[in-house]
Amino acid sequence: MIQALSPAREAIKMAQLWRVVHGLTFPINAGALAQEWSRNVAPEAPIGELQARELKGFEGGLFWLKERKVWALLYHPHPDLPGRSNFTVAHEFGHYVLHRKLQEAFQCSQSATLGITGARIEREADQFASYLLMPIDDYTQQVRGRRITLDLLGECADRYGVSLTASILKWLEFTDQAAVAVMGREGMLHWWKASGSAKKYTFGTLQEGMELPLGSLAVCADQALSTADYRSGVEHPEGVWPIRLPVREMVVLSDRYDMSISLLVLDAPGVEHPDAPDEDMTTTLPSL
Ligand SMILES: [Zn+2]
The missing domain is CATH 3.30.450 (Beta-Lactamase)
Structure with a gap:
């Protein structure tokens, strides 16, 4: 039986790893981290492909390429909204970390990558992305004592390389x-x-x-x-x-x-x- 990993705990560990190498710099580049981490931790089945690709009806996907023995991580390009892509990549990386032993293909819709779907593995991948890209300790410092506006949460979205929606939903998670x-x-x-x-x-x-x-x-x-x-x-x-x-x-x-x-x-x-x-x-x- 495969033991379920905690999405938040795994993501926090991963964010700490990023900080050891890169210091307190943001945004965390989900794609670079995913490739590097997978090569080190699972060299027999790493994320060997990371590509922006038009995916009809999907925001992102993760697929096992049997012949090449690598995973391909695909994400819908958003040249005008780079944060959307970074979050989607982090979401797919979440599937890789948490669920790659359960399935060989993941196709994720826009709702799934915004965390507004009922499916358990989609919520988990989303939570992973959220905790990886927006560490709560840092986020708390950014907003402490400041009036909450969309401009402020937008600044945070830019800092973490995520969409405004993702930064709003994260703020709701920890605010008093x-x-x-x-x-x-x-x-x-x-x-x-x-x-x-x-x-x-x-x-x-x-x-x-x-x-x-x-x-x-x-x-x-x-x-x-x-x-x-x-x-x-x-x-x-x-x-x-x-x-x-x-x-x-x-x-x-x-x-x-x-x-x-x-x-x-x-x-x-x-x-x-x-x-x-x-x-x-x-x-x-x-x-x-
Ligand atoms: Zn997904």
């Missing part, structure tokens, strides 16, 4: 703040993830498949707002989103995938005034 990321598709709530301290406020309120709220930035693009507003956030009173608190909503809209990602930071102390939503707050923009 009450916050929720909501992914929308064609006006519907497609998927969501809450930080630990937000769960008690969102429990039973957000459902996959529900319509996104009409007053949200995700749905109601306000021409009066600039991109900077969308990225630093607009304050909503309680009730705009079905959450029992006022929230600050930041949003990224992606035409390419017909998707929106709203990051809601809950005004947790506002729980003291649950019956007094302040209508005026909708147009009050915070300044940095």
